[in-house]
Amino acid sequence: MNCESARLELVECARRGGEMPAGLSGHVASCDGCRSRWQAERDLSTHLDALRMGGLPAGHDWGKAVLMREFDQRRRHLRQVRWMWTLSTAALLMLSVLVARDIRGRHNGPEPAAVAQSFTPREYPEETFAPAEEAGEKGFIKLPFALPPVPGETFGIVRTELDPGQLVRMGVRMDPGWNGTVEADVLVGQDGLAEAVRLSNDDGAAGETPQGY
Amino acid sequence: MGRQYRFERPAERIGMQRSDEELYRLMKGGDREAFGELYERRAPALRRYALHMSGSAAAAEEVSHEVFVQLMRANTNFDDQRGSLEGWMYGVARNLVRVIRRQGPVQEPVDQAVRHDMLGELINAESLAALHTALRELPVLYRDAVVLCDLEEMSYEESARVMGCPVGTVRSRLHRARGLLAAKLKRAQVTSEVAVR
Numbered sequence: 336m337n338c339e340s341a342r343l344e345l346v347e348c349a350r351r352g353g354e355m356p357a358g359l360s361g362h363v364a365s366c367d368g369c370r371s372r373w374q375a376e377r378d379l380s381t382h383l384d385a386l387r388m389g390g391l392p393a394g395h396d397w398g399k400a401v402l403m404r405e406f407d408q409r410r411r412h413l414r415q416v417r418w419m420w421t422l423s424t425a426a427l428l429m430l431s432v433l434v435a436r437d438i439r440g441r442h443n444g445p446e447p448a449a450v451a452q453s454f455t456p457r458e459y460p461e462e463t464f465a466p467a468e469e470a471g472e473k474g475f476i477k478l479p480f481a482l483p484p485v486p487g488e489t490f491g492i493v494r495t496e497l498d499p500g501q502l503v504r505m506g507v508r509m510d511p512g513w514n515g516t517v518e519a520d521v522l523v524g525q526d527g528l529a530e531a532v533r534l535s536n537d538d539g540a541a542g543e544t545p546q547g548y
Numbered sequence: 549m550g551r552q553y554r555f556e557r558p559a560e561r562i563g564m565q566r567s568d569e570e571l572y573r574l575m576k577g578g579d580r581e582a583f584g585e586l587y588e589r590r591a592p593a594l595r596r597y598a599l600h601m602s603g604s605a606a607a608a609e610e611v612s613h614e615v616f617v618q619l620m621r622a623n624t625n626f627d628d629q630r631g632s633l634e635g636w637m638y639g640v641a642r643n644l645v646r647v648i649r650r651q652g653p654v655q656e657p658v659d660q661a662v663r664h665d666m667l668g669e670l671i672n673a674e675s676l677a678a679l680h681t682a683l684r685e686l687p688v689l690y691r692d693a694v695v696l697c698d699l700e701e702m703s704y705e706e707s708a709r710v711m712g713c714p715v716g717t718v719r720s721r722l723h724r725a726r727g728l729l730a731a732k733l734k735r736a737q738v739t740s741e742v743a744v745r
Contacts, residue, residue, distance in 0.1 A: 346723050350698065375730035382679045382733060383698045386600075398609060399587055402616050403580070409620055410578045 336362045341369050349376035464531035466490065467522055475522055475531040479506040484530060493521045497532075505532055568633040572619070572626070587616060590634070593700060594641050600695045601645040603684045611644045631709065638710040642692065678736030682729050690725035697722050 341362045348355050355363065355373075363369045466484050467475040472492070484490075496516040497505075518535035566574075566582075568590070574582035591612050599608035615637050618624060626636045683691060689711075696707040697718065704722075708715045 343723065346726055372730075375734055376726065379679075379726060379730045379733060380698075382676060383694075385676055386679060386683075387699050387701075398613055399584070399591070402587060402613065402620075403584065405617065406575075406580060406583050406620055409622075410580070413578065413622070 338362075338366060338369055341366070342372055345369065345373050346376055349373070349380045352380060464522060467531060472522075472533075474533045475520070476533065477531050478529055481524075481528065481530045484524065488525050490525075490530065491523045493523055495519060495521055497521075505529065507532070507534075569628045572628075572633050575619075583620075586619075590637055591616070594637060597638060597695055597700060598641050598645055600683065600699050601642065601688075601691060602648055603680065604648075607645070607648045611641050611648070614644055615640045631712070635710045635712070638696075639712070642688075646688065675733065675737055679729065679733055682732035682736070685732070686725055686728060690721055690728065693718055693721040694725045694729065698726075 336358055341359055344359050345355065345363065348359065354360075363373050462477045464475040464477040466488075467473075467490070495518075497519045498516050499513060502517070502519075520533040520535070521529045522531040522533070524530045566585070568586065571582045571586040571589075575586060594615055595608045595612040598611035599605060602608060602611070618640055619626070619637070626633060683694065686694065692711055693707065696702045696710055697704065702710070704715045704718050708718045711718060
């Protein structure tokens with residue numbers, strides 16, 4: 336056994352704290368350097384044992400308490416975040432379902448022209464809207480379903496584009512084959528509801544403009 | 549007919565213990581008890597490790613506390629595919645000790661010599677203090693090896709896992725570290741004897 340391998344072994348032997356194997360003890364007995372190293376290693380092991388057994392300053396009890404409190408706080412926070420995520424996801428889901436239904440409803444809903452076709456026209460007496468006539472606004476036709484004007488009520492005129500479905504709903508008889516829009520002045524009462532309508536004649540497609548009454 | 553008793557063997561008890569990683573998973577799910585168990589299991593060793601590495605009881609307390617605070621964080625970088633939780637904890641503790649030591653010399657000497665009684669007659673307080681000083685003066689990698697293998701009594705394999713290096717490296721670091729420590733201890737003892745005379 337040479338000194339190098341003997342020193343490797345004697346370190347392990349000193350760490351274990353046991354007796355040296357016969358081969359090693361024979362070498363240590365005959366080699367001053369290894370004997371001195373053996374003494375130093377044993378001495379070191381004793382000191383390290385003392386250091387280990389010296390123990391640890393007692394941990395503060397509040398150390399754990401503080402950590403547990405912090406853990407609880409974090410857990411609460413985490414739970415709140417999870418709830419918020421759940422609620423937001425649910426809200427988003429509901430919103431998307433509503434939007435999807437709305438979009439599908441729009442796509443699947445009857446075309447304005449189809450509304451005009453499916454609507455059974457009723458005959459209403461053609462009647463001009465007296466308050467407009469008196470104010471010099473000619474050509475307004477009273478909408479059949481509108482409530483009679485209240486004395487002293489003021490009206491506004493809104494220019495807009497109406498499609499066949501809207502016109503039919505207002506009581507305007509439509510050519511079923513017509514599928515366009517027409518400019519119209521809508522006379523709106525103080526309650527925000529339409530009272531009368533005047534179809535514009537400068538549409539260019541005079542022959543196709545619906546007939547109002 | 550006598551009553552039958554069942555004695556639980558230590559091995560069975562160990563077998564029933566939940567692993568650190570399992571406790572960690574439970575803890576992440578909000579299990580307070582799992583966190584408490586993990587703390588009870590690992591905090592003393594971490595505190596001891598930090599104490600030997602830093603030489604300050606206050607720093608040791610701070611380090612062990614901070615390891616668990618980091619463990620609690622939602623974005624903790626522990627991955628059980630890459631290593632054990634124990635290794636991760638020691639790694640964090642080691643980094644924290646380095647940070648503390650970089651901030652300046654540790655002022656508070658560890659006065660362990662006066663605390664132990666069993667070996668009190670064999671080892672005087674001065675030589676133990678000298679060993680502690682020598683330990684603190686060792687390069688970090690060597691000190692790691694001594695603290696884990698000789699003070700924490702971990703096997704070479706466990707130490708290698710914690711230190712993230714091969715077993716052979718741990719062994720050679722430990723042997724060199726012990727050589728350095730033995731030499732310093734001898735020098736300190738000689739100085740002490742000369743001073744006494």
